[in-house]
Amino acid sequence: MSTIREVAKVANVSVATVSRVMNEKGYVSEKARVAVLQAIKQLDYRPNRVARSLFQKRSGLIGLIVPDITNPYFPQLARAVEDMAHKHGYQVILCNTDEQFQKEHEYIQSLEAMHVDGLIITTNYSNNPNYETIEVPIVALDRVLQGAIPTVTSNGYDGGKKAAQFLLDHGADELVVISGPSKLPTIKKRRDGFEEVAGKHLVASIESPFHFQGALDAANYLFDHYTCNGIFAANDVIAAATIQVAAERGIAIPEQLQVIGYDGIELGQMISPPLTTIAQPIYQMGELAAKLLIQRIEGKEIAAVHHELTVEVIERETTKRKDEQI
Amino acid sequence: MSTIREVAKVANVSVATVSRVMNEKGYVSEKARVAVLQAIKQLDYRPNRVARSLFQKRSGLIGLIVPDITNPYFPQLARAVEDMAHKHGYQVILCNTDEQFQKEHEYIQSLEAMHVDGLIITTNYSNNPNYETIEVPIVALDRVLQGAIPTVTSNGYDGGKKAAQFLLDHGADELVVISGPSKLPTIKKRRDGFEEVAGKHLVASIESPFHFQGALDAANYLFDHYTCNGIFAANDVIAAATIQVAAERGIAIPEQLQVIGYDGIELGQMISPPLTTIAQPIYQMGELAAKLLIQRIEGKEIAAVHHELTVEVIERETTKRKDEQI
DNA sequence: TTGTACGCGTTATCAC
DNA sequence: GTGATAACGCGTACAA
Numbered sequence: 001m002s003t004i005r006e007v008a009k010v011a012n013v014s015v016a017t018v019s020r021v022m023n024e025k026g027y028v029s030e031k032a033r034v035a036v037l038q039a040i041k042q043l044d045y046r047p048n049r050v051a052r053s054l055f056q057k058r059s060g061l062i063g064l065i066v067p068d069i070t071n072p073y074f075p076q077l078a079r080a081v082e083d084m085a086h087k088h089g090y091q092v093i094l095c096n097t098d099e100q101f102q103k104e105h106e107y108i109q110s111l112e113a114m115h116v117d118g119l120i121i122t123t124n125y126s127n128n129p130n131y132e133t134i135e136v137p138i139v140a141l142d143r144v145l146q147g148a149i150p151t152v153t154s155n156g157y158d159g160g161k162k163a164a165q166f167l168l169d170h171g172a173d174e175l176v177v178i179s180g181p182s183k184l185p186t187i188k189k190r191r192d193g194f195e196e197v198a199g200k201h202l203v204a205s206i207e208s209p210f211h212f213q214g215a216l217d218a219a220n221y222l223f224d225h226y227t228c229n230g231i232f233a234a235n236d237v238i239a240a241a242t243i244q245v246a247a248e249r250g251i252a253i254p255e256q257l258q259v260i261g262y263d264g265i266e267l268g269q270m271i272s273p274p275l276t277t278i279a280q281p282i283y284q285m286g287e288l289a290a291k292l293l294i295q296r297i298e299g300k301e302i303a304a305v306h307h308e309l310t311v312e313v314i315e316r317e318t319t320k321r322k323d324e325q326i
Numbered sequence: 327m328s329t330i331r332e333v334a335k336v337a338n339v340s341v342a343t344v345s346r347v348m349n350e351k352g353y354v355s356e357k358a359r360v361a362v363l364q365a366i367k368q369l370d371y372r373p374n375r376v377a378r379s380l381f382q383k384r385s386g387l388i389g390l391i392v393p394d395i396t397n398p399y400f401p402q403l404a405r406a407v408e409d410m411a412h413k414h415g416y417q418v419i420l421c422n423t424d425e426q427f428q429k430e431h432e433y434i435q436s437l438e439a440m441h442v443d444g445l446i447i448t449t450n451y452s453n454n455p456n457y458e459t460i461e462v463p464i465v466a467l468d469r470v471l472q473g474a475i476p477t478v479t480s481n482g483y484d485g486g487k488k489a490a491q492f493l494l495d496h497g498a499d500e501l502v503v504i505s506g507p508s509k510l511p512t513i514k515k516r517r518d519g520f521e522e523v524a525g526k527h528l529v530a531s532i533e534s535p536f537h538f539q540g541a542l543d544a545a546n547y548l549f550d551h552y553t554c555n556g557i558f559a560a561n562d563v564i565a566a567a568t569i570q571v572a573a574e575r576g577i578a579i580p581e582q583l584q585v586i587g588y589d590g591i592e593l594g595q596m597i598s599p600p601l602t603t604i605a606q607p608i609y610q611m612g613e614l615a616a617k618l619l620i621q622r623i624e625g626k627e628i629a630a631v632h633h634e635l636t637v638e639v640i641e642r643e644t645t646k647r648k649d650e651q652i
Numbered sequence: 653t654t655g656t657a658c659g660c661g662t663t664a665t666c667a668c
Numbered sequence: 669g670t671g672a673t674a675a676c677g678c679g680t681a682c683a684a
Contacts, residue, residue, distance in 0.1 A: 069408075266538055
């Protein structure tokens, strides 16, 4: 890899001139310009981003911290973040915390030490007081962080209410919610909204991990202990596990049991029957988070507001048709 | 963020001493050591990785280039790579090429310019002659690159053969393979293996994109033009789409049609009926690729060999039981 | 219009 | 044992 000095030598100018040509700053004669351009091409010169970062104190890197990349929700989010970042000339460093506080902490330290320009965080631990001490700009995505940190989520409370209303409207009257870990505020809201509308029709409210294997256990527990005809799962993976277990037990969906998920990931279309779900605008959420972050990075003061995007029901085949319910 | 100079000042020593303490190199008196440690703690000093990279010419970063992170196969791979990298003190930069040559090229340039220590590449374009000119160590994962580049794949040829044999053994005698883009050598092998064993039982061989939507189209095309009772899909996503379309058309699986996928991603367990598939050792592949890369980075000369891991059939419910077939 | 020289934060090589 | 000091490659005052 050649350096700016070699280019200067080949072009018979000084490094300053090369730099000026590269960054299109300051005056440089046409003759020098073409000589430099020529030399750059000849040597396949690309500026060393490390040295540049050191000087400029910006790295062009955005850290994206997710709890579990094998949960398909996060790749879709990551994809949106990456697209937007790429569009603005940033690169994304993706880190997996495994839901472990320790790993999250390590990654944040590490990313700060490598001078990322900003951080998008989709994990949170209520007992973590550190976010306020982080010097780089942060945006929280899908989860809510303490402190004055801009946040992007979907309206889970409304989503929960819509799910309950939808099930009731379609003839289910014994409702269950399989929530995720309720220590996550965004998750708790989904359950709260659901329970409020479900009212006296609520049969049970249980918790499940987000990963498929754990959700299978939760679903088995549910069917062992309760009977119901309408289930709201806190995410689509849990819904898929629920459907899987129902199928094993010979419970007909949607005839005997209606299921509605949350997220709107592609998985919902892949399973049979295709999943009715409360869809978050995942791509927009990722884009918005990235956009907010980049604005902050580039100096615009943005309010530490909470952006709560609306969700909508996508009706597929794990719920009854309106005309079937009668 | 405080610098080494500030630490030196607080501890009343020179920066050299601080550096020695940090890196545990060279002699330093116990008294100086505790003073430095004390100062480091007090200032919450962490060395600037950018400056360190500039000097050492290593960044502690590994670039991982994938074609599509929303295809669940790649997150599982990424997860393995990341775990192994993390274990050795490296961080992973994940980049999405969208199967576009242009983006891949940009990312590689960019990653080189930021002095990543190595590259793991899971995309390839037969018309890309550039890999040989890249200066950092490279390992190819799941795809085969030209030039003397170590490669990790699964034995797709054997996988294809196993799939055909399995279908034949379970009573299917009109076989179809829905392959992925055949310009990818690893994909082509799966098809070749299948076709060889299928022999005169092969009814059709069609191609499909890897993403779900495209695979739906391919499956519809298939059912419009051919009849068959055994399908081998080049990956699990295509298999899921095929099953979806079959369900829509009222084709009973596995009674009328048996389906076998390839990959062994978690999705296979999530769909109904659960998917019989040729499982790659995904996690091991990711680990191995990362391990090979790190070995090369750290100076060990490793042969540019092709590591081809074995695959195995995971029998689930999209194929008939042996005892049912009669 | 162009070149010299310095600083960014770190590590390594010398003298002391 | 320890402290100056010279790199690493880049960008930019400032002088020419």
